[in-house]
Amino acid sequence: MGEKTLSKELIARLPRYFRYLDDYMNVGIKKVSSGELSHKMNVTASQIRHDLGHFTISGQQGYGYNVRELYDEIKRVLGLDKEKKVMIVGAGNRGKALISHRMFRNRGFKLEGVFDIAEMPDINGYHVFPINELPEFIKEHNTDLAILCVPSQEGSIVAKQVVDAGIKAILNFCYVDLDVPEDVIVENVHLRDNLMVLAYKYDNMPKE
């Protein structure tokens, strides 16, 4: 709530703004103008001002924006001020690799549980729970997001289990389009698609 609905294009740009502002803060820069940021990020200054116009910060004519204010505002808009409880479902190669991801180290996302059908030893200090304990776990922990890393052929069935257990948001690594109720949000990560797009661009590079 708050700002009117943002376009999907703008939403997709937010994490990038956030990252650059984080960089500015880390090097101790206190203010930034749309022109500077535009140069750095390789987008138009006009777009930046337009985007920022959706939020409740304001810059100062002749000066620019306060980096910290902007950072905090975008953090708020992205909902990163409220920590999200995350579970990983599927502890194969991919799931294992995600467990140690930096985003789970105090970056707004807290990894609370790891699940798999197979029994296996703890990973990185995380116990791996059997999938049938999902519903109880979700109820008890109020999990916000599920990361789905099971083999693709099991994606649909496990997604259903997760949704039935009450999850409303899924980051989907399976190479299928999940069929979920309207009130469940899915973000897909399809590495093969990314590679195909790269292959296309590679084959169709403007020839020198």
Place this chain on the structure above:
Amino acid sequence: MGEKTLSKELIARLPRYFRYLDDYMNVGIKKVSSGELSHKMNVTASQIRHDLGHFTISGQQGYGYNVRELYDEIKRVLGLDKEKKVMIVGAGNRGKALISHRMFRNRGFKLEGVFDIAEMPDINGYHVFPINELPEFIKEHNTDLAILCVPSQEGSIVAKQVVDAGIKAILNFCYVDLDVPEDVIVENVHLRDNLMVLAYKYDNMPKE
């Protein structure tokens, strides 16, 4: 070459078309109309016909499209008919997980080499080469694509090494925007961004 340049939106849709057509083939369906496909993929039939109009296949009025022809055409457009030689640079958690990815099993992408700074045992039958052997390897194997999975703080430096060694296309898993020459193509996979977008949508779900 061939078709005029396609919009980035259309390029991004191609892998999805390809996947659905693959599904049709696998269940033995021989023809499909824009209307059916539209229903299945949840896009407008108009968009499908518009998109397909860029290619050198044609449907048949009153009938639809031949699935195999369409599949082959999109495969060709994506450049999947010419196998791409791929290397993975960085054999940490993420790199290791990628080595066994299905896309390297006869899907148009051939994993030819794995590199890391650290010495380590073979992974999944792949020898891990030291990064300083990159230039020689690329020259010898004519590698097309590099997948960059080193720790983010090393992304820029390793990207430079890879580019200097002659690579023109990078799938970048590092959480930085790579600064590469114009003639080098980069596709970013920023999982944290995906998670942030998911978090945003989750917090801003239309309330029931």
Place this chain on the structure above:
DNA sequence: TAGATTGTTAATCGATTAACAATC
């Protein structure tokens, strides 16, 4: 103050959708 930069409105651009004549 003069210069810089915002915030916002209008112009442009391009993608998506609608419509329908052509035709299998």
Place this chain on the structure above:
DNA sequence: TAGATTGTTAATCGATTAACAATC
């Protein structure tokens, strides 16, 4: 043939960019 569906053009929609008055 009649019905279905394409291919394509025109209409619509929305995002990006340009422009500039307001103002710090």
